[in-house]
Amino acid sequence: MKGFEYLQEELDSMKESGTFRSLVPLESEQGSRVVINGKEVIQLSSNNYLGLTSHPRLRKAALDAVEKYGAGTGSVRTIAGTFTMHEELEKKLADFKHTEASLVFQSGFTTNQGVLSAILSPEDVVISDELNHASIIDGIRLTKAARKVYKHVDMKDLERALLESKDYRKRLIVTDGVFSMDGNIAPLPEIVELAEKYDALIMVDDAHASGVLGKNGRGTVNHFGLDGRVHIQVGTLSKAIGVLGGYVASTKTLIDYLILKGRPFLFSTSHPPAVTMACIEAVNVLLEEPELIERLWDNTRFFKKGLQSLGFNTGKSQTPITPIIVGEEALSHHFSDRVLQYGVFAQGIAFPTVAKGMARVRTIVTAQHSKEELQEALNAFEKAGKELGII
DSSP states (O other), X not given: OOSOHHHHHHHHXXXXXXXXXXXXXXXXXXXXXXXXXXXXXXXXXXXXXXXXXXXXXXXXXXXXXXXXXXXXXXXXXXXXXXXXXXXXXXXXXXXXXXXXXXXXXXXXXXXXXHHHHHHOOTTOEEEEETTOOXXXXXHHHTSOSEEEEEOXXXXXXXXXXXXXXXXXXXXXXXXXXXXXXXOOBOXXXXXXXXXXXXXXXXXXXXXXXXXXXXXGGOOHHHHTTOTTSOSEEEEESSXXXXXXXXXXXXXXXXXXXXXXXXXXXXXXXXXXXXXXXXXXXHHHHXXXXXXXXXXXXXXXXXXXXXXXXHTOXXXXXXXXXXXEEEESHHHHHHHHHHHHHTTEEOOEEOTTTSOTTOEEEXXXXXXXXXXXXXXXXXXXXXXXXXXXXXX
């Protein structure tokens, strides 16, 4: 069929430059090791921080839910798709995040879109960190609010943006809690101080902090002791929680408003029983098995120290997200392909996901990894890194 020749030309150009990537199907469950093309390799690319995707308690909760409630819900939440289990999950999440209420969306991406597009008008201004996640950027694009971007984690530049926007009805500062490509943590205490000084609202996307930072994995707000001082917390149910979905935790006023105005919530079928009940059980696991988070951080320290001692550039990572920055786009993909040959699955990340010249192989260790697996991975990175002249 004719019509897409211009797209094929762009794809061909990407192939010539070495930046084209195909999907990599896994042939096993998600774990510290996975099967790709019939070969078992160490997994270092998933967001399965705590190994909950295959936790026995989550498996059982999902299976029991299917037996009792069926495969799906058959409706959006606002018509006939709200089950008692959905309200139970939202109450559990609100209690977990120390907020009045919470609301579950179909994904973390749609949560950011739904919140930002609903609460901002042309009378308002949104002030965003320049390295915020794509879902925040797209959510801002859906609003009619004025927009200001401050330099990454630069508090002087954030204050500049606040001073320049004093005439708007509401100022909303939006930041990732943990930045997904670099693994650094937002300076929330300083952001909160500026927000309170200038009477601004704060929204924190804790997708990569939920289950990782704070007591029992409550996130960056709790990590910094700022419970009750951040207006909006967004989290995901598909990373450390191990299942699927996103949520916003805030005041009852905001949640009631989003039920009526949050378009992804209004126009999407509710989560199926298996997903919902597995998410409930995941929060129970966070509360009852804190040793998983301890193991995650022990593995993080071991692996990060190993990469740095080999001479790799790991940037400013402070979390289990540890990038190996190589710079050139094609080189990052060659590096990823080479370590896969040596038994490690770690994806290359290049423009437009990261800035040009900042391509990297991004690694994420989990609580499931053994020290032996991590050392095996370090050996593979060392071998490939030396062969490609990266170290």
